[in-house]
Amino acid sequence: MCPNNEGMTDTGRTKIVNAHNYRRGLLARGLIRNGKNPHNRNLPKAYNMPRVKYNCSVEASAIGYASLCAMVKSMETARPGYGENIYIYNHTSGNPVDIFDAVSPDDLNYQ
Structure with missing residues (x-):
């Protein structure tokens, strides 16, 4: 997919693209609760929720920044139009799929 990265x-x-698109699909269909309070209503359905597509340039930039181990989000001007998630994986090396599996149970949008 990204032979130079x-x-x-x-x-x-x-796995990352499928997980994001699965969650975006739930949101688009109005199946995501607004917050963790069980008394809250679900968020409204999306009118037009495009599917996530993988971008190898964004990957290269993200890996480059992650390798700095800054432990803070990068400047928004360095990633115009893109959000960012930070997760600390306490192992010296790891398979990217295993790392993603470790992040996923906490929810991709945990803050």
């Missing part, structure tokens, strides 16, 4: 596997890339 190291640090991520095609399996990991596919």
